[in-house]
Amino acid sequence: MGYSLPYKDFYRHLAQGKLSGVFSMNEFGRNQDVGESRETLMNGSGLYHWIEIPTYLNASSSSSNDTIDGSGAQKIEIHGLDEDCVILNEQVELNGTSTVTTTNKFFRVNDFQVVQAGSGRVNDGEISLVDANTSDEINNIPSGESKSHAAVYTIPYDYTGILVGWHGAERSKQGVTLELWRNGKYDVFYIDRETVLNGTEFERNFVVPIGMPAKVDIEIRVTAAQAGAYVTGGFVGYIIHDDKLQYY
Numbered sequence: 563m564g565y566s567l568p569y570k571d572f573y574r575h576l577a578q579g580k581l582s583g584v585f586s587m588n589e590f591g592r593n594q595d596v597g598e599s600r601e602t603l604m605n606g607s608g609l610y611h612w613i614e615i616p617t618y619l620n621a622s623s624s625s626s627n628d629t630i631d632g633s634g635a636q637k638i639e640i641h642g643l644d645e646d647c648v649i650l651n652e653q654v655e656l657n658g659t660s661t662v663t664t665t666n667k668f669f670r671v672n673d674f675q676v677v678q679a680g681s682g683r684v685n686d687g688e689i690s691l692v693d694a695n696t697s698d699e700i701n702n703i704p705s706g707e708s709k710s711h712a713a714v715y716t717i718p719y720d721y722t723g724i725l726v727g728w729h730g731a732e733r734s735k736q737g738v739t740l741e742l743w744r745n746g747k748y749d750v751f752y753i754d755r756e757t758v759l760n761g762t763e764f765e766r767n768f769v770v771p772i773g774m775p776a777k778v779d780i781e782i783r784v785t786a787a788q789a790g791a792y793v794t795g796g797f798v799g800y801i802i803h804d805d806k807l808q809y810y
Contacts, residue, residue, distance in 0.1 A: 576800060583803030587723060589673070589780075590796035591713030596738060596786040603730075603740070603782040603795055604701065604712035610781055611698040616645040616667040618694040624705070625687025626658040627680075634686030635708070637678035643670040647719040647777045653677060656689070663694060670716040670779075671700050675709040684708045713782035713796045721801040723774035728755065728782070730795030731763035737787030740795055744780050751779070759793075771799065 575581050591603030602610035619640065627634035637653050644650040645667065652666050676685050689703040691710075701710045717723035732738045742755035754772070757764060774780070784793050 581806075583806035585801050587715060587725075587799045587801055588796070589713050589715045589798075590711055590794070591782055592711045592794045593784060594792050595789075596736075596784050596791040596793050597789045598786055600741075600783045600785050602712065602714065603784050603793060604714070605704050605710070606699065606702065609783070610712065610714050611693060611696075611700050612779065613669055613671070613693055613700070615695055616669045617696075618667055619664045619671070619700070620661045620692040620694050621654050621656065621664070621689065622659055622661045622692075623656055623685065623687040623689045624659065625685075627682070627686035628656045628689060629658040630655045631680075632656075632658065632686070633680040633682045634684065635676040635679050635689060635703075637676070638674050638689060638703075639677045640664065640668070640674040640691070641672045642668040643672070643716055643718055645669045647716065649718045659687075672715050673710045673712065674701060674703070676703065679708070715780045715797075717774050717776050717778045717780075717801060719776045720804050721776055722804060723778060723780075723799060723801050725768065725772040725774060725780070725797060725799040727765065727767040727799070728795065728797040729763070729765040730757065730759060730782075730793065732759035732761060732791060732793050734790065734792040735761035736789070736791035738791045738793050739785045739787075740793070741783045741785075742780070742797065743783055744774065744778055746778065751781075760787075 630636050639653045684706045691700050730740045737760040741753045
């Protein structure tokens with residue numbers, strides 16, 4: 563059967579992790595202070611830093627409690643891709659406000675999260691992940707939240723991405739435009755979907771899911787009619803190993 567029309571129990575089996583070579587794609591972003599110029603839907607300002615050259619990553623926290631024997635976050639796990647866009651995950655032991663560098667070089671970071679914590683069970687400070695080549699911050703985990711929030715994702719090598727929907731909300735009544743950006747055959751970024759919100763929210767499933775080949779970058783960008791907008795949103799779907807396409 564075709565992957566664009568999954569069988570009846572496909573999504574239940576996907577959520578249960580029962581499908582070989584198939585993994586969910588569920589990226590959520592939040593920006594609490596959107597300005598009148600385009601910004602990525604993430605915890606921060608400006609546009610997301612897409613790594614240009616494979617790089618080591620530097621991790622540090624704003625709190626000394628986020629350390630291997632501390633009460634806050636002790637270990638994080640980075641979910642990304644290597645220079646060939648092959649899936650690459652790495653765990654890093656934190657050392658408070660001191661920088662810890664990854665063992666591997668990354669070309670993409672899809673997200674990262676706390677996987678081990680002390681008595682507080684969450685990170686005490688904001689944990690930052692920085693491109694060691696350029697010193698640009700790639701992503702961060704807000705204090706007390708244990709996971710990064712950025713609406714970005716890159717399809718891994720040997721996988722096909724199936725985007726089934728996207729969603730968003732604007733809480734501040736400032737008026738915002740949400741744009742779903744992606745690149746394609748010519749590695750040029752373009753807007754694939756757009757919607758306007760003003761104190762409202764939406765959740766939209768695609769009648770025909772959007773198929774995306776390996777190495778495609780996906781990002782939600784947002785612009786406010788008046789500065790100071792509070793926006794959340796993301797996109798959902800799954801990635802399927804190319805060897806498994808015929809089965810699903």
